Amino acid sequence: MSSLSEIACDFIKTDPALANEVARQLAPKTGLTPRQRDALKFISDYAAKNGVSPSFEDIQHGLGLHSRSGVSRLVDALIERGCLLKLSNRARSLTVLRAAA
Template identity: 55%
Template structure:
């Protein structure tokens, strides 16, 4: 709930923006509200910012934006951008292709073969996040409802941990690898397809080793 002065200032700024497209100066706000100093205006503006009625626009003088008036819904928060992450992504985008191990085929139906690094494949760096990656070519149609098609190249981030709902490369009995949704159910590992024509597969945890999680896809046309 706004104080009388906060509401008066918000309405004054909103009216000025609608009339001229330019927010009033702090001196104009001080005079309009009958305040003795600009410090009082600053406190009111900060309070309106904290309650997400106002927003200051970066790198512009006298730049205020009215986000909402009383009774209107609170706007969603602006996304927080990690500067280090943004710089790393920009550097990867500017770089050339990255060679990652191509480990052969992996089933999107029944397991076919184990993951073994045999050659490399060049991948745009923007498709890769942090960590170590390898690529597998998908064979089968059991993940089509997840947008993973026969012949696609699955880009996998190496990890031995998975959460429910992750798409993982699961190594069965140390020799057969498959690409499926990962779940735990009643002491068992459940590997779910993304195709209603296929049934989930259940394994004892001792039979399953997670080798990575899906990070991206490459498709040839």
């Protein structure tokens, strides 16, 4: 039976492009887009000023977005990158874990 490292080496040798794509997708995502930085700053500033995190509608209007689905994508990306924490099924439950750089 092959070890995991032997299987990985064989995989890399047989299809390096696919191996690079897998590695890219598994790598931690740390960089933020300008729009994500704006969203994180807005959420942080809003929470500091009002004592509660903004609703998705507040974020939508604050960033000038046309739909809440865009807000949802931004929030999901910030959660994935470790910048935000959101409690499931709770309104206004965004917590900033890491400030925008």
